[in-house]
Amino acid sequence: MSKLTNQTALITGATKGMGLAIAKKLAQLGCNLLLAARNSDALKALKVNLEKSTPNINVQYFVCDFSDRTQLDGLTQWVDQIAPHLDILINNVGIFHAVSILDESDEDFDLQMSINYYTPHLLSRSVARNMRRNSKGHIFNISSIASREPVSSAGTYTVTKYAVMGLTHVLRDELRPYGVKVTEIIPGSTLTSSWEGTAIPADQFVLPEDIAAAIATCLTMSEGANVDEIVIKPRYGNI
Template sequence: MSERLRNKTALVTGSTSNIGQAIAEAFAAEGAHVVVSGRNQARGAQVVEGIRASGGRADFLAADLDGSPERSRDLAERARQALGGRIDILVNNAGIYPAPATTETDEKTFDQVYGVNVKAPFFLTAAVAPAMAESGGGAIINLGSWIARLAVPLGALYSSTKGAMETLTRAWAAEFGPQGVRVNAVSPGVVLPATPEGGEPHPGEVMMAGTPAGEVGTPDAIAHAVVWLASDEAAFVHGTVVDVDGGRTGVAVIRTQTATVSSGR
């Protein structure tokens, strides 16, 4: 690796598995000191152990970000202490995905999903961004989703939270950008930890039919984009949502049969 994040510190929420884990591992490989956070202590310890075994720096902080300002502020303070007094990079990745139909969504589920997916990163950003500015700047990367713009059945609740995060990305870029804090987002497509072998195709694979990629993505693909946004290479990038979705939201590949036509016929 090129150590694009050498001497940087980073907090990645929801980083005990899947995309968050890949981001934490990629940050550490690029030289950052990373706080891995999440609800599962055992999985968090495994992620940290793997990073350290590869020569990286990481610590785990247990956190159940339910949307309360107190829990977001508590994580921000504990992360600052673990990282030597400052947070240079914040990745708002933690999220949950219940997918009931609109007519079957009760208020408790609605409030829980918005609490984790929107309120928690809102108050965490509020706790982190001012200190970033005081320290000379930083980078915040939010995780959106392709279904915020390309609707799917049973996606109303979750996709609306991701639409909110993409809107907050632009609003925060306007609010904090002049203070030296860049805010951007990555919008993943269909991502699976590993491509299933044999048997029926995973529903995610079906969703990627008709795209340029033609297949699902991996957590590493998302992590690469997040690393770039966190690095100085993206110093002129503000308020942008980077689609890392295999072309799902922007391109339709129409397959046609080529007919051989002889002149005169």
């Protein structure tokens, strides 16, 4: 029996890229899933496919535009109601805009702050309160190598990822006395929809499945081990 059997994980941005790879990996390990993304049809299809390939798990989903605070509040309330003993939170959803701070619009700024920072902050706050009470749980924040190596051509994106790094450190310190683990996953150039249409060979990238494998490894370690952070870069360097 897998260590994750009968555990439940919430994954944001679950229908594409890293989120999709993580959902498939955790399903294989016997984890029940709560999936959140914007596209209702994609969520429904993913639920059907996962429950067909791994019939021993339960999959539920919530349609959410993470740039809409009302919808995000609805997601946190839904999770609190149906999964007060949530075991795993994976803050994966994110958006990348290649625009400098000086040239960005207010809309660029607001959208990136809402999705890349407010979402993991508010979800973590809500879920962590229950994890603290339950004295168990594991939060994963997927940030970016931009949180260590600033990208001025993607200014606010970089700032949000630095904020996610800070959030991770604070959460880890707050939750450590209660036995709750917090891990930051820090990918370099990863072959997701952001690179759609590229002629660069796949072996120049980190693959979404690599991120999923890293999370699975963290989740299957001993109870006494916490991986603070994992940096995963392409072997030939970032693109």
